[in-house]
Amino acid sequence: MELRYGIIGCGMMGQEHLRNIALIDGASVAAIFEPDPAMRAQAAELAPGARMLDSVAAVVAHPAVTCLLIVSPNHMHLAQMEEIAAIRPLPILCEKPLFTDPADAPRLAALRAAYPAPIWVAMEYRYMPPVAHLIAQAPVATGGIKMLTIREHRFPFLEKVGDWNRFNRNTGGTLVEKCCHFFDLMRLIAGCNPVRVMASAGQAVNHLDERYGGQTPDIWDNAYVIVDFENGLRAMLELCMFAEGARFQEEISAIGPLGKIECLVPGPGRFWPIHLGAPPVPQVIISPRSPKGPLVLDVPVDPALLAAGDHNGSTFYQHQGFARVVRDGQTPEVSLLDGWWAVAIGMAAQESAATGRVVDLTRAAYAPTAAQGHQQ
Incomplete structure (x- = not known):
């Protein structure tokens, strides 16, 4: 099974993910949502085959996408996962942290209880x-x-x-x-x-x-x-x-x-x-x-x-593990x-x-x- 990523956010860390996805056998980027014009242009150079879309919803609904990667600013992560859950709950690799406001813990609990697909939290270290x-x-x-x-x-x-x-x-x-x-x-x-x-x-x-x-x-x-x-x-x-x-x-x-x-x-x-x-x-x-x-x-x-990012190769190994989750039904190593x-x-x-x-x-x-x- 080919992994066809939909990516939400392609700033500095998102572009590191792009470089590492390119090293994973059978993985590609199908769609990207990045609202900043400069970051969007850089992402397009790294993933020329990806469609640049105008919203989270458009990425989630794109028929070619088989899994999702969230690399947006911290305070957006939880709301974006909730939006995905309401549209098309695909497997997600979500950058840390999962949430930023202590009052939002019950929302995360509700998401965890109801989300039917695997979610892997990006703990590269x-x-x-x-x-x-x-x-x-x-x-x-x-x-x-x-x-x-x-x-x-x-x-x-x-x-x-x-x-x-x-x-x-x-x-x-x-x-x-x-x-x-x-x-x-x-x-x-x-x-x-x-x-x-x-x-x-x-x-x-x-x-x-x-x-x-x-x-x-x-x-x-x-x-x-x-x-x-x-x-x-x-x-x-x-x-x-x-x-x-x-x-x-x-x-x-x-x-x-x-x-x-x-x-x-x-x-x-x-x-x-x-x-x-x-x-x-x-x-x-x-x-x-x-x-x-x-x-x-x-x-x-x-x-x-080392050339693909700033985290001593860990981003690549993380995507390898996430690929096993999507392809083989394994449980995420970072829940x-x-x-x-x-x-x-x-x-x-x-x-x-x-x-x-x-x-x-x-x-x-x-x-x-x-x-x-x-x-x-």
């Missing part, structure tokens, strides 16, 4: 080769993870169409917009749900001198977040978005009674300074407690995949519940940082509950 290697090896290397740390030292938010990503009302806040990826990793690695979140965050450096419609951006650029899980695992996120001079962008470490495993992930190769030579190669380091002796493993990524929990942790972190209080996720109205489908 799971599929970065060094991260996937850490996830696979961590139980043995650590003897059971007790502490998990994720550090991202990266560049500021990039410019997006209409500067939508400069304001919390559109993004859900940095700890939802950017960091739901990391909270998804935490929950995946923990193998259970979070119970408490505490955070300190703010806007220290970035975007302070920018004005859009007379308004100053309110998006945060640094944070510490601690998440406690049901099984006693403690996880911490350290985020800094004015540290693009670092050699590695992400550093993830998992520690248990037998040892430590960590992975080091470089940022997008297009940002690496040419005068420094070749970009860094991702690494996984296994450090047993006894006998001591760290083992360093290079985990190179296929150059063709609506997974995506919901990732957003809920981010919302709890936003709330904790804003109020100075610990947030109990077992009581938060925007988190999944037993009545809303707590179980898979």
Whole structure:
């Protein structure tokens, strides 16, 4: 079965998806809705066989389309999935986050209960080769993870169409917009749900001198977040978005009674300074407690995949998995519940940082509950 995508939104991330879909056997793009003229022109160059349409509804109704990809601004995702459900509920790959307003959690619960086709939430970081290697090896290397740390030292938010990503009302806040990826990793690695979140965050450096419609951006650029899980695992996120001079962008470490495993992930190769030579190669380091002796493993990524996007090949592997869902009827590896929990942790972190209080996720109205489908 050929995958014929209908794509909703083709800005910077949408175009990365286009480049990766072109690498998937038996996949093509049948239709695109992108309202910005410049982005639409760039998308047409990448997918010359696709029809450019004028609405979400037109893409969903296009008879050639067999699956859908949502890559619109964050605050549009939920309403667009609801519109799709009312027209023609095809399999969907939806970019994160699923929703941005805590009050919209019941709408997501209703969608999850009623949508008859599979929905895969785009959590690309799971599929970065060094991260996937850490996830696979961590139980043995650590003897059971007790502490998990994720550090991202990266560049500021990039410019997006209409500067939508400069304001919390559109993004859900940095700890939802950017960091739901990391909270998804935490929950995946923990193998259970979070119970408490505490955070300190703010806007220290970035975007302070920018004005859009007379308004100053309110998006945060640094944070510490601690998440406690049901099984006693403690996880911490350290985020800094004015540290693009670092050699590695992400550093993830998992520690248990037998040892430590960590992975080091470089940022997008297009940002690496040419005068420094070749970009860094991702690494996984296994450090047993006894006998001591760290083992360093290079985990190179296929150059063709690196050229197709900014996420170390993960977008390609994600589309491979989504293809198995559409063609073979497999269950999405990243479910609506997974995506919901990732957003809920981010919302709890936003709330904790804003109020100075610990947030109990077992009581938060925007988190999944037993009545809303707590179980898979």
